[in-house]
Amino acid sequence: MATVLDSIIEGVREDLSARKADTPLTEITARAAATAPALDAYSALKGGREDASGVRIISEVKRSSPSKGELADIPDPTELAQAYEQGGASVISVLTERRRFRGSLADLAAVRAAVDIPVLRKDFMVEEYQFHEARAYGADLVLLIVAALDDAQLRDFLALTHDLGMNALVEAHTEEEIERAVAAEAKIVGVNVRNLKTLDVDVAHYEAMARHLPAEAVRIAESGVDGPGVVADYARQGADAVLVGEALVKDGEPAEALRRFRAASLTR
Template sequence: MKYQRGGAAAISVLTEERRFGGSLEDLDAVRAHVSIPILRKDFIVDEYQIWEARAHGADLVLLIVAALEEDTLSAFLELAESLGMNALVEAHTSEEISIAQRVGAKIIGINVRNLKTLEVKNAHYAELASDLPESVIKVAESGVSGLSDVQNYAQAGADVVLIGETLVKSGDPEKTVREFSAVPHL
């Protein structure tokens, strides 16, 4: 797979069907061709989806703080870990970052896309990044249209950048991943 050859640390596979046209078959197809970790990117609202993700070869699941009650988030995180998986716990506000910390998230992402309006505000990552503890893996999600965005996220403290649309639209995703992966401090 081109992303893996380019140096991607993991691959995000969209499995949400109704809005985004993804599927578990897409996850199966990616798993058959790569050895790096795979994130099941979906609106996880039922524990069955976590079992399902594992059965289809995912190494991580996306858990969105805004979509889950705190006790459910905690239970889902524990389930993922018991299945040998990690969870990318996505936050959009300082309060959601606090919740992610309380439930013991080891990987916390800040999504700069407003889920209600779909507006992207890249500066949102830098505004919230100081709320992230040093002990977690810090992920900048959305809003990457070029190398300068990756550099800005890295300078704001991101350990990892989740890139979707830019890679899909890239004429040479392997080269694009290689360029983005070479950014210092990522």
């Protein structure tokens, strides 16, 4: 029986085929090679637990989601991204999946040009082409979803990411997926408390999985943030950084919301 994740990836592959027809791999790799070097997302996220100003925040440019539908219009992603930077975001995540999240590579390029902090291309990475594409459009960090990849793909894509000068946020949901991420030598490991196969969210899931995360990795808590209290809980449970989407795009003052989230993490 097909899962939500399977359905999303099917659409990703269809859209990818169209882009590859328009822009061959040779062209996109040349564009990637000509792009300015990636920023160091690993250093931007490392050490959040010891930071006197609070955990790091990965702030998301996110118009829609499969679980919640329309979240925010976001006519100008650069304006939102600049507000995030002003509010103290360490990394900005940009959704580039079109069908379920209403994202685009144009959003990625626009945000990259507008801010001076690392930018994450958040998409469902299933083919080599997408990594060169990410770099060509200015990504410093890409998302690798363990549930969407076999072990060989995970290792190969992680190596390709590093070869292109980027970092990867390797996302897991279960203990077994964390073990696979560690075996692939992931440096940045996220626990998504949303099950991508069912879209169910359980914020307590991070604490259950946190003890399996390697101490040497940058540890990211993803999803489920509806206010400062959740950020504080994630910080208390050892997260170096927290990825926040819906709570920020729906807030009328995203920069101030970010400051509240980081301040809350100091109360852990």
